Amino acid sequence: MTSRGKQPLIHARGLVKRFGGFTAVDGIDVDVPPGEAFGFLGPNGAGKSSTMRMIGCVSPPTDGTLRILGMDPHRDGPAIRARLGVCPQLDNLDQELTVRENLVTYARYFRIPRRVARQRADELLDFVQLTERANSKVEPLSGGMKRRLTIARALVNEPDMVLLDEPTTGLDPQARHLVWERLFRLKQQGVTLVLTTHYMDEAEQLCDRLVVMDGGRIVAEGSPRELIARYSTREVVELRFAADNQEDFAGKLADLAQRIEVLPDRILLYASDGDTALGEVHARGLVPASVLIRRSTLEDVFLHLTGRTLID
Template identity: 60%
Template sequence: MGNAFKEESTELAKKTAPADLMIVAKGLTKKYDDFTAVDGIDFQVKRGESFGLLGPNGAGKSTTMKMIGATSLRTGGELTILGKDPNKQGPEIRAHLGVVPQTDNHDNDLKAWENLYIYGRYFGLGRKFLKKKVEELLDFAQLQDKRDVKVDQLSGGMKRRLTIARGLVNEPEILMLDEPTTGLDPQARHILWDRLFRLKEEGVTLVITTHYMDEAEQLCDRLIVMDKGKIMAEGAPADLIKKYSSKEVLEVRFGSSKNAEAAEKLKHLGDRIETLPDRILFYAEDGEKVLKQIHKLGFEPATSLVRRSSLEDVFLRLTGRTLVE
């Protein structure tokens, strides 16, 4: 059975995955009993690309990541990773992947360097190779001076960097990052982004989930916007913004009790208007111009801010909801 299966999967690989296609999903579905976490999504990830899954909590991003990581079986549709079927060739696929899960799950009984070393041993890598590799990764994660510290004594940012370094121990072709910077302070985030840029330059394919739009804009060449298990839009961040939003956004606040009332009277201004509980958003080519018009109509907002459109606005447009709730 083994051989027939191998041939069949190679056939499938030829059909669906040319050399530069790392991940191919068609109608990918995951159902838990009567709950559908991922609802028939299609996407492809090319070699060397940085691909993002953007959406709020519960959109199905992590489930999609787990299916790609061959730690969750799909219940419908097709999925190939480098031409292999994760439902049947789990260990083999996982050898190609570096996984950075949403929560750091280090081996707390072990020291920092031992965590990297033993993770490499799980892949069957040789001790000699790993001795060198661990040093490289400690440098990369800027953790050389913490090498002999037990993991539970590391700071949040250090743990996160260790997790990313650990994900690189098998020299993966695809690095999967699930919410890589959630819970980190701004400085730690920027250090991490810098590390990820370096990987991208080296040709590692990145798959990133995030609910931070600035992260998605910074890191992703292309992304899908997910909500309730479905894909709402797909494209490069700049293209999506161009397609679904205006150039600028004016945010004004009148105080939570007055926002709705003011919005009703100002709704003809700009290209489009969104009323949120705490503020009103005016989408326009020129935000300052709209602000002047508001003043002219005799309204005095408590605060006002003109900014560039972001993926947050794209998401709001597509779903009527904000990303971080």
């Protein structure tokens, strides 16, 4: 899991992916240095998975420049894939094999000697907290356990870089946090992680740096903290009024915040001090049915940049 030299592990310029007349990735520039946890944040259909498939050398770019680990995916695809760990969006484990057998068998694809493969499988099962299920079949495992096993499998060849496409989609909150904890451990060990997600809290937890994608393009880039500071305010006041139409109240609130967003079920006031803004709301005789004052998140950044929420 060591990086080689100082060159970016991913270098893309003007990267394009088209499917017939549809452009899924529309001319993006990306550099990922060794040891970084890098994220592609955006809703379904933003172009994240298409980008990851090009990086993983399983889908050729339509146009642009792409170098992975300093190599050309078109010419050096097999050599690149041998040095990548891949955790796909949908688990594709062998249901008929045991947990340990899934790892040992996968290791053999990389021509790892059987003795080494067994030792590495046991170490990885310990890492993902599945040692007690080593001899269990895969089929009855919970979704979170299967996800952790898929991550362990992605590490069996001691890759230079691990690609994780929507690593916690479909998991319950407890399972998501267990996966996050394992990925954070990898990050602490200096493993280069590249992940796609539409969960803003996942991106904030795991990513040193990320790009926000929308419609196949990169609309912002930076660390989570930088993006929030650049595109949002310190606090957000969420107001829900009993009336069906929140727009009726928006005009009375517009001058109380640096920015206002009207969603179907609530109004968001972006302000440096949420308590002060709420005080002004009450001073105008407006009585929301519910109020929440919270810190800004990447969800607010995305809403500002695209005019819609990540889950649209």
